[in-house]
Amino acid sequence: MPLFFEENDITKVSCDCIIISADVSLKPTGGMSTAVYNAVKEPKKLAKECERIGFCGGCECVTTNSHGLNSPYIIHSVAPIFADSKNRAEEYLALCYKNAIGTAGYKGFESVAVPLIGTGKKGFSKEMSLRLAVDAAQNYLNKFDMNITIVVHHKASFQPDGKLIEDVTDYINKNYTQQRAFCCTDSFTYTDTLAQAVTFAGVPAEGEVKKADSEAAETETVDFPVILKSAIKNSTVKQNKLYRRANIEKNAFARLKNNSGKQPTKEAVLALAAALEMTAQQADKFLTDCRYPTDNSNKQYVILKYFLEKGIYNVNIINQMLFYFNEEQLGALI
Numbered sequence: 249m250p251l252f253f254e255e256n257d258i259t260k261v262s263c264d265c266i267i268i269s270a271d272v273s274l275k276p277t278g279g280m281s282t283a284v285y286n287a288v289k290e291p292k293k294l295a296k297e298c299e300r301i302g303f304c305g306g307c308e309c310v311t312t313n314s315h316g317l318n319s320p321y322i323i324h325s326v327a328p329i330f331a332d333s334k335n336r337a338e339e340y341l342a343l344c345y346k347n348a349i350g351t352a353g354y355k356g357f358e359s360v361a362v363p364l365i366g367t368g369k370k371g372f373s374k375e376m377s378l379r380l381a382v383d384a385a386q387n388y389l390n391k392f393d394m395n396i397t398i399v400v401h402h403k404a405s406f407q408p409d410g411k412l413i414e415d416v417t418d419y420i421n422k423n424y425t426q427q428r429a430f431c432c433t434d435s436f437t438y439t440d441t442l443a444q445a446v447t448f449a450g451v452p453a454e455g456e457v458k459k460a461d462s463e464a465a466e467t468e469t470v471d472f473p474v475i476l477k478s479a480i481k482n483s484t485v486k487q488n489k490l491y492r493r494a495n496i497e498k499n500a501f502a503r504l505k506n507n508s509g510k511q512p513t514k515e516a517v518l519a520l521a522a523a524l525e526m527t528a529q530q531a532d533k534f535l536t537d538c539r540y541p542t543d544n545s546n547k548q549y550v551i552l553k554y555f556l557e558k559g560i561y562n563v564n565i566i567n568q569m570l571f572y573f574n575e576e577q578l579g580a581l582i
Contacts, residue, residue: 249393250495250579251385251564253406253571254361258399259287262318264357265311267348269365270324272306274298279368281324289316298324307343309351319361323348330371338376341366345384349396353388359395364405374407386564393498395581408568416569419554425544472512473505475537476520483524494523495563495579504580512580514540518552519578522563528556548575 258266258280269280275298276282285291294315304310309325325348328340344365352360362381366372378398385396400406480487491501496516504512517538521531531553532542544550548570555566567577 249389249395249492250497250581251382251389251396251398251567252495252577252579253398253400253567255401255403255406256399257283257287257401258361258363259284259317261361261397261399263359263361263395263397264319265321265323265352265355265359266314266317266319266361267309267323267325267352267363267365269327269363269368269370270304270309272304272326274301274304274310274324277369280363284317284322287317288314291315294322307340307347309344309348311351311355321355321357323351323360325365327366327370327372329369330366337372338380341372341377342380342384345381346387349384349388349394353392353394357394359397361397361399363399363401367405374405375410378407379409382564382568389492395497406572408572412565412569413572416551416554416573420547420550420573423544423553424547424550469509469511470538472510472538473507475534476505479520479524479526479534482530483526485524490520490523493561493563494519495567495577496520497579497581500580500582512538514538514548515576515578516580518549519563519580522552522555522561522566522578525559525561526556528553531556547573551575552578 254261258268268284271277271281275295276285285294288294294312297312297315301310301312304324304326306326306328309323312322312324314320314322325344327344328337330337333340345362348365349360349362362385364374364377364381367374367377381398385398388394389396480490485493491498494501494516496504496519500516503510504516514535517535517540521534526534535542535549542549551569551573552566555561560566563578567579570577
């Protein structure tokens with residue numbers, strides 16, 4: 249059931265189906281629909297199938313074969329025109345997302361890629377489209393299981409809540425401690441970027457820190473089912489909803505609960521810390537028990553601690569900020 253965010257060309261995404269913004273005629277009229285026709289291997293067959301359907305009403309959607317994309321099916325969603333929708337534009341676009349994602353579920357698709365609908369000629373802002381896409385995905389995933397990826401063609405198109413970005417940025421600036429290495433030359437010099445940092449006297453660059461985190465956890469096996477059981481016991485969150493709250497695929501969560509020989513990823517552990525509504529101090533202990541470090545040289549963990557301290561436990565909101573700041577998102581797939 250996880251929801252993740254990805255920068256990609258939606259015509260290149262591999263999943264059961266992709267959703268695209270379409271015209272009522274289902275003909276390519278520029279933007280996303282034209283890009284799809286240009287990308288498919290057999291555009292004439294796609295055009296013929298759309299012609300056979302003929303028409304799709306506003307806020308509604310139809311499904312066709314993709315005729316040669318990495319994803320075998322396309323859901324064509326007809327978004328309203330913002331300027332023509334008066335004060336109901338947001339309601340109509342929300343309905344588009346609800347219908348398209350619901351159709352994917354009704355068709356039995358297990359995975360779907362969702363773009364920011366209506367942000368081209370239709371005139372919707374990227375911020376509104378993203379917010380409505382997340383709301384529709386989360387509402388669906390609260391009841392049903394499906395892997396949903398919200399895809400933006402360029403990272404600049406990803407525009408979450410501006411005030412939240414400011415607050416998280418301020419928190420990072422105050423709390424994030426970069427691992428900086430130094431070199432012995434005629435004088436001490438500090439690297440300007442972490443990517444350029446070299447290991448010296450046991451002080452690793454950030455990329456090496458992440459690798460070391462994983463290796464350290466693997467070298468000392470922990471009985472994670474016991475740790476998780478204790479964490480659940482000390483939480484008021486209902487266990488039957490935990491995997492949904494933690495953005496973890498159902499079967500992956502079952503393995504985490506029952507397989508003592510399998511070390512969970514740090515992203516799964518962090519997601520569970522948020523889903524179990526831990527305090528920052530409880531999360532520190534949880535990660536330490538799982539043999540993961542909790543220092544402020546890890547920007548991913550610093551961002552999570554901002555939300556824990558604010559009492560915000562929605563993993564989808566946290567993942568928006570992690571994606572924005574180029575950090576690994578929380579949760580787990582199979």
